[in-house]
Amino acid sequence: MGNIFDNYFSYSIFFIVASAVMSAITFLLIKKNRYRLLCGMATIATIFSYFVSLSIIVLQINNKVLTYVYLAALVLIFIPIFLLTFLSAFLFIWNGIIVWRRESHSIGNMLTLIIGVLLLLIPIVFSLLNRYIPNNKIIDFLENVSYSFQNYLLFWVLTFLASYMITKVVRPKFNKEYAIILGSGLINGDTVSPLLGSRIMVAANFKNQQFKKNKMPMKLIMSGGQGRDELLSEAEAMREYAIHHGVPESDILVENQSKNTYQNMLFSKQVVEENGFDLQKGIFATNDYHVFRAAGFAHLVGLNIDGIGSKTSKYFLPNALIREYIAILSNHKKFHIAFMLVIVIINILPIFIS
Structure with a gap:
């Protein structure tokens, strides 16, 4: 019994130290550059290390009340996660239908609908194939590869979401000289959309808060050219919108x-330097949703x-995040293709070995 206790004690010390080290590494990574998937990976690893440490400590203390409380807490945490995972296909389809009704019917806006349908169909297809063509090596290979790909993509989804949440939690300091506002398409070729207007206003509000806090002024840089179907540049339309909403023209x-x-970034940098x-x-x-990639x-x-x-908008956020996630993956497509x-x-080796 003493050996078991000593082992638990040794493990708890090891994981507590590991958790502290992981926390320090994660903090340094976020401080250096929070806009990296590496920060998300480090955050997940840190959370997992604390979970293991806490579990070992509870086992070591061996108190029934504490154990029951801990297990109840785990159940409360993991039940929503399980339900979200189990119902993910239906939730994606539901979200896809909402986006379909409220937005344009583009492929980009149909992503959650497509993913939901695939998550439903893939298990059904393989279940039918295994039932009517049992013990087929090719089908087994395709099924194993399919689920391996899903697990691989799930890992990067979790990493991306952790990285995204970091950008939401950590706020910039009020010591800025300028803000670059990224343009987007105009409605009817000349009108700032609600989406673009919200970008302008979040920068204007930051500007006002900074001046209120420390009297430090800052400039807003409207960034966006003129598209083929636009009557003026996005930047000019943004400028008029900002003035109309109380931002001084100067x-x-x-x-x-x-x-x-x-x-946007390259040309705005020239304005900053000038x-x-x-x-x-x-x-x-x-x-x-665009902050991390931008x-x-x-x-x-x-x-x-x-x-x-x-x-x-909450209904549009899942679709937008998926598009950002795909864009980020495509930036490292050689790495992901190689890993896949x-x-x-x-998965194919067992076929040849047997």
């Missing part, structure tokens, strides 16, 4: 050449700045 700068997020601002004392404003473009052009996000090839090879 506090607005315009960048009207960019066509995408990378150019006006003598400190490159690192700025922020950018976009929708909350920060990657900012850092790519040499702007190590934070982002602030305007709120997105490894998964295929691992």
